[in-house]
Amino acid sequence: MADAHRVNSAAPIDMQPPRTYRRVPLLPHQMRDAITAQRDLFVLAHVGVPRLDAKSWSLTIDGLVREPRTFTFDDVCRLPKIEIESFHQCAGYPQDPTIATRRVGNVMWGGADLEALLATLGVLPRARYLWSYGADSGEYESIRADPYLKDCPLQRIEQEGALLAYEINGEPLDVAHGFPLRLVVPGFYGTNCVKWLTRLTVAETRADGPFTTLFYNDRHSGGTRPVWEIAPESVIVSPAPAAPIAARATEIWGWAWADGGVVSVEVSTDNGLNWREADLAAQHDRAWQRFSLAWTPQRAGEAVLMSRATSKRGDVQPLAGWRNCVYAVSVIVH
Ligand SMILES: Nc1nc2c(c(=O)[nH]1)N[C@H]1C(S)=C(S)[C@@H](COP(=O)(O)O)O[C@H]1N2
Numbered sequence: 001m002a003d004a005h006r007v008n009s010a011a012p013i014d015m016q017p018p019r020t021y022r023r024v025p026l027l028p029h030q031m032r033d034a035i036t037a038q039r040d041l042f043v044l045a046h047v048g049v050p051r052l053d054a055k056s057w058s059l060t061i062d063g064l065v066r067e068p069r070t071f072t073f074d075d076v077c078r079l080p081k082i083e084i085e086s087f088h089q090c091a092g093y094p095q096d097p098t099i100a101t102r103r104v105g106n107v108m109w110g111g112a113d114l115e116a117l118l119a120t121l122g123v124l125p126r127a128r129y130l131w132s133y134g135a136d137s138g139e140y141e142s143i144r145a146d147p148y149l150k151d152c153p154l155q156r157i158e159q160e161g162a163l164l165a166y167e168i169n170g171e172p173l174d175v176a177h178g179f180p181l182r183l184v185v186p187g188f189y190g191t192n193c194v195k196w197l198t199r200l201t202v203a204e205t206r207a208d209g210p211f212t213t214l215f216y217n218d219r220h221s222g223g224t225r226p227v228w229e230i231a232p233e234s235v236i237v238s239p240a241p242a243a244p245i246a247a248r249a250t251e252i253w254g255w256a257w258a259d260g261g262v263v264s265v266e267v268s269t270d271n272g273l274n275w276r277e278a279d280l281a282a283q284h285d286r287a288w289q290r291f292s293l294a295w296t297p298q299r300a301g302e303a304v305l306m307s308r309a310t311s312k313r314g315d316v317q318p319l320a321g322w323r324n325c326v327y328a329v330s331v332i333v334h
Protein backbone atom coordinates (compact mmCIF):
# COMPACT_ATOMS: atom_id res chain seq x y z
CA MET A 1 0.00 0.00 0.00
CA ALA A 2 1.50 3.30 -1.10
CA ASP A 3 0.33 5.25 1.93
CA ALA A 4 1.59 2.90 4.62
CA HIS A 5 5.12 3.74 5.65
CA ARG A 6 7.45 1.98 8.00
CA VAL A 7 9.97 3.32 10.46
CA ASN A 8 12.81 0.96 11.40
CA SER A 9 10.74 -1.77 9.68
CA ALA A 10 8.35 -1.74 12.66
CA ALA A 11 4.56 -1.33 12.31
CA PRO A 12 3.30 0.65 9.29
CA ILE A 13 2.63 4.30 9.98
CA ASP A 14 -0.94 5.51 9.75
CA MET A 15 -0.94 8.80 7.78
CA GLN A 16 -4.18 10.84 8.00
CA PRO A 17 -4.38 12.55 5.64
CA PRO A 18 -1.64 10.91 3.52
CA ARG A 19 -0.99 14.15 1.62
CA THR A 20 -0.13 17.83 2.18
CA TYR A 21 -2.12 19.36 5.02
CA ARG A 22 -2.29 23.08 5.86
CA ARG A 23 -4.40 24.96 8.38
CA VAL A 24 -4.02 28.70 8.93
CA PRO A 25 -6.71 29.77 11.43
CA LEU A 26 -5.57 33.33 12.17
CA LEU A 27 -5.06 36.36 9.95
CA PRO A 28 -2.79 39.07 11.39
CA HIS A 29 -5.68 41.19 12.76
CA GLN A 30 -6.88 38.11 14.66
CA MET A 31 -3.53 37.65 16.46
CA ARG A 32 -4.62 39.72 19.44
CA ASP A 33 -3.35 37.37 22.15
CA ALA A 34 0.32 37.49 23.17
CA ILE A 35 0.23 33.69 23.46
CA THR A 36 -1.36 31.82 20.57
CA ALA A 37 -3.67 29.00 21.69
CA GLN A 38 -2.57 25.63 20.32
CA ARG A 39 -5.86 25.22 18.41
CA ASP A 40 -5.24 28.62 16.74
CA LEU A 41 -1.68 27.81 15.70
CA PHE A 42 -1.14 27.25 11.96
CA VAL A 43 -0.41 23.68 10.84
CA LEU A 44 1.92 22.70 8.00
CA ALA A 45 2.53 19.09 7.03
CA HIS A 46 4.15 18.52 3.64
CA VAL A 47 3.37 14.86 3.10
CA GLY A 48 0.60 14.22 5.61
CA VAL A 49 -0.01 13.71 9.31
CA PRO A 50 1.30 10.51 10.91
CA ARG A 51 -0.72 9.18 13.85
CA LEU A 52 1.76 7.83 16.39
CA ASP A 53 1.29 5.86 19.58
CA ALA A 54 3.41 7.27 22.41
CA LYS A 55 3.73 3.78 23.94
CA SER A 56 5.42 2.17 20.95
CA TRP A 57 7.20 5.35 19.78
CA SER A 58 10.91 5.82 20.39
CA LEU A 59 13.64 8.32 19.59
CA THR A 60 17.12 7.16 18.58
CA ILE A 61 20.09 9.50 18.83
CA ASP A 62 23.06 8.19 16.87
CA GLY A 63 25.90 9.20 14.54
CA LEU A 64 28.91 11.07 15.90
CA VAL A 65 28.19 10.58 19.61
CA ARG A 66 30.18 8.47 22.06
CA GLU A 67 27.01 6.83 23.38
CA PRO A 68 24.16 6.36 20.87
CA ARG A 69 20.88 5.76 22.69
CA THR A 70 17.21 5.03 22.15
CA PHE A 71 14.64 6.76 24.38
CA THR A 72 11.06 5.88 25.11
CA PHE A 73 8.55 8.71 25.55
CA ASP A 74 8.72 8.22 29.34
CA ASP A 75 12.53 8.50 29.18
CA VAL A 76 12.24 11.85 27.40
CA CYS A 77 9.67 13.13 29.92
CA ARG A 78 12.01 12.24 32.79
CA LEU A 79 14.83 14.41 31.43
CA PRO A 80 15.23 17.90 32.95
CA LYS A 81 12.41 20.03 31.53
CA ILE A 82 12.78 23.52 30.10
CA GLU A 83 10.17 26.01 28.90
CA ILE A 84 10.83 28.65 26.25
CA GLU A 85 8.33 31.21 25.02
CA SER A 86 9.04 31.80 21.36
CA PHE A 87 7.52 32.97 18.12
CA HIS A 88 6.97 30.19 15.60
CA GLN A 89 6.78 30.95 11.90
CA CYS A 90 6.43 29.10 8.63
CA ALA A 91 8.89 30.21 5.95
CA GLY A 92 6.15 29.93 3.31
CA TYR A 93 6.54 28.19 -0.03
CA PRO A 94 9.54 25.83 -0.09
CA GLN A 95 10.69 26.96 -3.52
CA ASP A 96 9.40 30.53 -3.61
CA PRO A 97 10.87 32.88 -1.00
CA THR A 98 9.26 35.93 -2.65
CA ILE A 99 5.78 35.22 -1.23
CA ALA A 100 4.91 36.46 2.26
CA THR A 101 2.46 34.13 4.02
CA ARG A 102 2.30 35.57 7.62
CA ARG A 103 1.81 32.13 9.15
CA VAL A 104 3.02 32.96 12.62
CA GLY A 105 2.25 32.54 16.30
CA ASN A 106 3.91 32.79 19.70
CA VAL A 107 3.75 29.89 22.14
CA MET A 108 5.30 28.45 25.29
CA TRP A 109 7.21 25.33 24.30
CA GLY A 110 7.92 22.73 26.99
CA GLY A 111 10.25 19.78 26.71
CA ALA A 112 13.71 18.35 27.25
CA ASP A 113 16.82 20.50 26.89
CA LEU A 114 18.45 19.12 23.74
CA GLU A 115 21.78 20.83 24.29
CA ALA A 116 22.15 19.25 27.74
CA LEU A 117 21.10 15.85 26.40
CA LEU A 118 23.62 15.92 23.54
CA ALA A 119 26.35 16.86 26.03
CA THR A 120 25.60 13.74 28.11
CA LEU A 121 25.85 11.53 24.99
CA GLY A 122 29.26 13.02 24.13
CA VAL A 123 29.31 14.71 20.73
CA LEU A 124 32.55 13.92 18.85
CA PRO A 125 34.77 16.89 17.89
CA ARG A 126 34.30 16.60 14.13
CA ALA A 127 30.49 16.74 14.33
CA ARG A 128 28.90 19.82 12.78
CA TYR A 129 25.21 19.15 12.03
CA LEU A 130 22.23 17.55 13.64
CA TRP A 131 19.98 15.66 11.23
CA SER A 132 16.38 15.23 12.37
CA TYR A 133 13.97 12.66 10.96
CA GLY A 134 10.19 12.72 11.13
CA ALA A 135 7.97 9.61 11.00
CA ASP A 136 6.22 11.00 7.92
CA SER A 137 7.06 9.89 4.37
CA GLY A 138 5.39 10.64 1.09
CA GLU A 139 5.34 12.97 -1.87
CA TYR A 140 5.46 16.72 -1.93
CA GLU A 141 5.12 18.39 -5.35
CA SER A 142 5.85 14.99 -6.96
CA ILE A 143 9.12 14.63 -5.05
CA ARG A 144 9.46 11.82 -2.60
CA ALA A 145 10.66 12.42 0.95
CA ASP A 146 11.37 9.20 2.78
CA PRO A 147 11.12 10.40 5.48
CA TYR A 148 10.92 14.18 6.15
CA LEU A 149 14.50 15.08 7.05
CA LYS A 150 16.05 18.41 8.05
CA ASP A 151 19.37 19.55 9.47
CA CYS A 152 20.61 22.23 11.85
CA PRO A 153 24.12 23.44 12.70
CA LEU A 154 25.18 21.94 16.05
CA GLN A 155 26.80 25.23 16.98
CA ARG A 156 23.37 26.87 16.89
CA ILE A 157 22.03 24.35 19.40
CA GLU A 158 25.09 24.71 21.63
CA GLN A 159 24.94 28.50 21.63
CA GLU A 160 21.21 29.24 21.51
CA GLY A 161 19.54 26.08 22.79
CA ALA A 162 16.82 23.83 21.40
CA LEU A 163 14.07 21.61 22.77
CA LEU A 164 12.73 18.14 22.32
CA ALA A 165 9.24 19.54 22.81
CA TYR A 166 6.26 17.56 24.08
CA GLU A 167 4.15 20.55 25.16
CA ILE A 168 2.63 23.73 23.74
CA ASN A 169 1.32 26.19 26.37
CA GLY A 170 1.46 23.41 28.99
CA GLU A 171 -0.68 21.00 26.93
CA PRO A 172 0.55 17.83 25.22
CA LEU A 173 1.25 18.41 21.52
CA ASP A 174 -1.77 17.89 19.27
CA VAL A 175 -1.33 15.22 16.62
CA ALA A 176 -1.00 17.91 13.92
CA HIS A 177 1.72 19.73 15.86
CA GLY A 178 3.96 16.67 16.16
CA PHE A 179 2.69 14.29 18.86
CA PRO A 180 4.40 12.84 20.77
CA LEU A 181 7.67 14.77 20.26
CA ARG A 182 9.11 17.42 17.98
CA LEU A 183 12.28 19.39 17.62
CA VAL A 184 12.05 23.13 18.32
CA VAL A 185 14.93 25.43 17.38
CA PRO A 186 13.72 28.81 18.68
CA GLY A 187 14.47 31.57 16.16
CA PHE A 188 14.67 29.15 13.20
CA TYR A 189 11.83 28.92 10.65
CA GLY A 190 9.21 26.27 11.37
CA THR A 191 10.41 23.97 8.59
CA ASN A 192 13.46 23.13 10.72
CA CYS A 193 11.37 22.15 13.74
CA VAL A 194 10.75 18.53 12.77
CA LYS A 195 7.49 17.06 14.04
CA TRP A 196 6.83 13.38 14.85
CA LEU A 197 10.54 13.07 15.58
CA THR A 198 11.94 9.52 15.54
CA ARG A 199 15.66 9.91 15.03
CA LEU A 200 18.47 12.44 15.49
CA THR A 201 21.80 11.78 13.81
CA VAL A 202 24.90 13.80 14.60
CA ALA A 203 26.91 14.24 11.40
CA GLU A 204 29.87 15.99 9.84
CA THR A 205 28.03 17.11 6.68
CA ARG A 206 24.63 18.53 5.77
CA ALA A 207 21.77 16.07 5.25
CA ASP A 208 20.87 15.05 1.72
CA GLY A 209 17.11 14.89 1.36
CA PRO A 210 14.81 17.02 -0.81
CA PHE A 211 13.91 19.25 2.16
CA THR A 212 17.54 20.24 2.72
CA THR A 213 19.01 20.17 -0.80
CA LEU A 214 16.13 21.23 -3.06
CA PHE A 215 13.45 22.91 -0.94
CA TYR A 216 14.15 25.71 1.56
CA ASN A 217 17.34 27.00 -0.04
CA ASP A 218 17.28 30.64 -1.00
CA ARG A 219 19.13 31.41 -4.20
CA HIS A 220 21.36 34.46 -4.23
CA SER A 221 24.31 35.60 -6.33
CA GLY A 222 26.89 33.53 -4.44
CA GLY A 223 24.85 30.28 -4.46
CA THR A 224 22.17 29.08 -2.07
CA ARG A 225 21.52 29.64 1.62
CA PRO A 226 19.51 27.31 3.85
CA VAL A 227 16.32 28.80 5.28
CA TRP A 228 17.31 28.73 8.96
CA GLU A 229 17.26 32.03 10.92
CA ILE A 230 13.99 33.98 10.98
CA ALA A 231 14.38 37.37 9.28
CA PRO A 232 12.88 40.50 10.89
CA GLU A 233 9.15 40.81 10.37
CA SER A 234 6.13 42.59 11.83
CA VAL A 235 2.36 42.62 11.46
CA ILE A 236 -0.19 45.27 12.36
CA VAL A 237 -2.93 43.64 14.46
CA SER A 238 -5.04 46.76 14.92
CA PRO A 239 -6.63 48.44 13.11
CA ALA A 240 -7.88 45.57 10.96
CA PRO A 241 -7.96 45.77 7.16
CA ALA A 242 -10.84 47.96 5.90
CA ALA A 243 -11.67 49.07 9.46
CA PRO A 244 -13.57 52.36 9.71
CA ILE A 245 -11.46 54.87 11.68
CA ALA A 246 -12.69 58.06 13.38
CA ALA A 247 -10.52 61.18 12.91
CA ARG A 248 -9.22 61.10 16.50
CA ALA A 249 -6.32 59.46 18.36
CA THR A 250 -6.13 55.78 17.42
CA GLU A 251 -3.59 53.21 18.54
CA ILE A 252 -1.81 51.28 15.79
CA TRP A 253 -0.32 48.15 17.31
CA GLY A 254 1.08 44.79 16.36
CA TRP A 255 3.83 42.21 16.82
CA ALA A 256 7.43 42.23 15.63
CA TRP A 257 9.97 39.41 15.74
CA ALA A 258 13.36 38.32 14.40
CA ASP A 259 15.93 35.72 15.31
CA GLY A 260 17.95 37.43 18.06
CA GLY A 261 15.22 40.04 18.66
CA VAL A 262 13.99 43.31 17.18
CA VAL A 263 15.56 46.72 18.06
CA SER A 264 13.10 49.06 16.39
CA VAL A 265 9.82 49.21 14.52
CA GLU A 266 8.79 52.10 12.29
CA VAL A 267 5.21 52.78 11.25
CA SER A 268 3.97 54.61 8.17
CA THR A 269 0.41 55.94 7.82
CA ASP A 270 0.88 57.24 4.25
CA ASN A 271 1.69 54.13 2.21
CA GLY A 272 5.40 54.13 3.02
CA LEU A 273 6.26 57.79 2.29
CA ASN A 274 7.05 58.82 5.87
CA TRP A 275 7.99 56.59 8.81
CA ARG A 276 7.81 57.20 12.57
CA GLU A 277 9.43 55.14 15.28
CA ALA A 278 6.89 53.14 17.30
CA ASP A 279 7.11 52.24 20.99
CA LEU A 280 8.56 48.75 21.23
CA ALA A 281 8.40 46.37 24.19
CA ALA A 282 11.68 44.73 25.25
CA GLN A 283 11.97 41.08 24.28
CA HIS A 284 11.36 38.55 27.03
CA ASP A 285 12.65 35.03 26.44
CA ARG A 286 12.35 34.56 22.65
CA ALA A 287 8.85 35.94 22.35
CA TRP A 288 7.54 38.33 19.74
CA GLN A 289 7.51 41.99 20.79
CA ARG A 290 4.55 44.37 20.89
CA PHE A 291 4.85 47.72 19.14
CA SER A 292 2.43 50.62 19.19
CA LEU A 293 2.05 54.14 17.85
CA ALA A 294 -0.61 56.80 18.57
CA TRP A 295 -2.04 58.15 15.34
CA THR A 296 -4.47 61.00 14.78
CA PRO A 297 -5.58 60.90 11.14
CA GLN A 298 -5.41 64.31 9.45
CA ARG A 299 -7.74 63.71 6.54
CA ALA A 300 -10.70 61.55 5.58
CA GLY A 301 -10.46 58.74 3.03
CA GLU A 302 -8.25 55.69 2.57
CA ALA A 303 -5.00 55.44 4.55
CA VAL A 304 -2.42 52.69 4.04
CA LEU A 305 -0.66 51.69 7.26
CA MET A 306 2.63 49.77 7.28
CA SER A 307 5.12 48.54 9.88
CA ARG A 308 8.81 47.80 9.37
CA ALA A 309 11.04 45.98 11.86
CA THR A 310 14.82 46.10 12.24
CA SER A 311 16.57 43.15 13.89
CA LYS A 312 19.30 43.42 16.52
CA ARG A 313 21.60 42.14 13.80
CA GLY A 314 20.76 45.24 11.70
CA ASP A 315 18.57 43.66 9.01
CA VAL A 316 15.49 45.62 7.93
CA GLN A 317 12.25 44.29 6.44
CA PRO A 318 12.15 44.88 2.67
CA LEU A 319 9.18 46.78 1.23
CA ALA A 320 8.19 44.03 -1.22
CA GLY A 321 9.20 40.82 -2.96
CA TRP A 322 10.44 38.65 -0.09
CA ARG A 323 8.92 36.32 2.53
CA ASN A 324 9.39 38.92 5.30
CA CYS A 325 8.33 42.00 3.33
CA VAL A 326 6.33 44.81 4.90
CA TYR A 327 2.67 44.11 5.66
CA ALA A 328 0.23 46.85 4.66
CA VAL A 329 -3.25 47.50 6.06
CA SER A 330 -5.65 49.78 4.26
CA VAL A 331 -8.24 51.56 6.47
CA ILE A 332 -10.95 54.15 5.89
CA VAL A 333 -10.89 57.42 7.85
CA HIS A 334 -14.30 59.03 8.31
N1 LIG B 1 8.02 15.81 10.22
C1 LIG B 1 7.66 17.02 9.73
N2 LIG B 1 7.97 18.10 10.43
C2 LIG B 1 7.64 19.33 10.00
C3 LIG B 1 6.95 19.50 8.77
C4 LIG B 1 6.64 18.33 8.02
O1 LIG B 1 6.03 18.39 6.93
N3 LIG B 1 7.00 17.11 8.55
N4 LIG B 1 6.62 20.76 8.34
C5 LIG B 1 7.45 21.86 8.85
C6 LIG B 1 6.97 23.18 8.54
S1 LIG B 1 7.16 23.74 6.96
C7 LIG B 1 6.49 24.02 9.50
S2 LIG B 1 6.11 25.62 9.14
C8 LIG B 1 6.29 23.56 10.88
C9 LIG B 1 4.88 23.84 11.30
O2 LIG B 1 4.67 23.46 12.63
P1 LIG B 1 3.19 23.43 13.18
O3 LIG B 1 2.35 22.72 12.17
O4 LIG B 1 3.24 22.78 14.50
O5 LIG B 1 2.77 24.88 13.32
O6 LIG B 1 6.56 22.19 11.02
C10 LIG B 1 7.68 21.73 10.35
N5 LIG B 1 7.97 20.39 10.74
Ligand SMILES: [Mo]
Pocket (backbone or CB within 6 Å): 044, 089, 090, 091, 092, 190, 191
Ligand atom coordinates in the same frame (compact mmCIF):
# COMPACT_ATOMS: atom_id res chain seq x y z
MO1 LIG C 1 6.50 25.93 6.85
